[in-house]
Amino acid sequence: MLTFTLGTFAIALNHLLLISALALATLVGWRVAKRGGENPESVLFVLFLLGLLAARIGFVGAYWNHYQDDLWQIVDLRDGGFLAWPGIVALVIGALLWSRHRPALRRPLGFGVGSGLLFWLVATMSLTIYEQGTRLPEINLRNANGETVKLTDYQGGPLVINLWATWCPPCRREMPVLEEAQQQRPDLTFLFVNQAESMQSVSTYLATQGLSLDNVLFDGSGRLGQAVGSMALPTTLFYSADGRLLDSHLGELSEASLARALENFETPDSTSAPHSATRKPSCPASATC
Secondary structure (H helix, E strand, C coil), rough: CCEEEEEEEEHHHHHHHHHHHHHHHHHHHHHHHHHHHHHHHHHHHHHHHHHHHHHHHHHHHHCCCHHHHHCHHHHHHHHHCCCCCHHHHHHHHHHHHHHCCCHHHHHHHCCCCCCHHHHHHHHHHHHHHHHHCCEEECCCCCCCCCCCCHHHCCCCCEEEEEECCCCCCCHHHHHHHHHHHHHHCCEEEEEEEEEECCHHHHHHHHHHHHHCCCCCCECCCCCCHHCCCCCCCCCEECCCCCCCCCEECCCCHHHHHHHHHHHHHHCCCCCCHHHHHCCCCCCCCCCCC
16 A cells, blocks of 8 residues: 545655654653643654755765756655655754753653654554565556556566556656666566556657657556555556565656666666566557557
8 A cells, every 4th residue: 555545635655654753753742741841842843844854965965966967856855855864863963952952852852753753663664564565466457559468467577667647747747757767777677557548648648748668558447556555646666576566656756766766676787688578568659569
């Protein structure tokens, strides 16, 4: 399950865990402060923002080569590019410095930060273990010729599966990034699974945008999104050769966030043959087979 859905509202579970951790920290800090001390609510919120800022700076620093040619991408947080450990370090150091100068804040802030961090770490680890235990769904899709294909037909090598639609702005923005990655990593098979749109509209869109995508598939009823527990677009899934989920990304991918996700797969030697050559390909939506 990648998203929490309530009616038409959907939120990524990792975002929900962060918000829940802040709420728990605030509640615990407030309860401790009632027994003696200063309410840490405002300080916790500032520390939360400080942690997010440090996590973003850490990510940008680690993947600087993907940002140096377009500095505006640094402030575009839609790619979900954050590194957890710089954020945690900044949050803890900030809490220690704040407590040093305000003794009445030490105990409530310490309990609040400790409970929030513990909840987030345990919940995140549990979610990761659950996700990585899931397998490639056994569902049928259609290719650009209208033929029925099994998703498991592509198993046998590493897979990157992108759930998208032409009406989805983040999907449209990330498509050139995925197209470039498809060309640069022939050892990986990229599947572009369109959600509930006609073949003609998708073919027209790809042609007008000048996109050349292999393995464009069609999921008319949105069964794949339901199977993997994601009701939001775009969603990108990363599977090992044996069909085990390695990672997932909800939302728009930038060059940097995709590069980080692709670290799950080993970079092939230049002398090795690409795995994808041994699997059944489908025609690009913009091509005639």
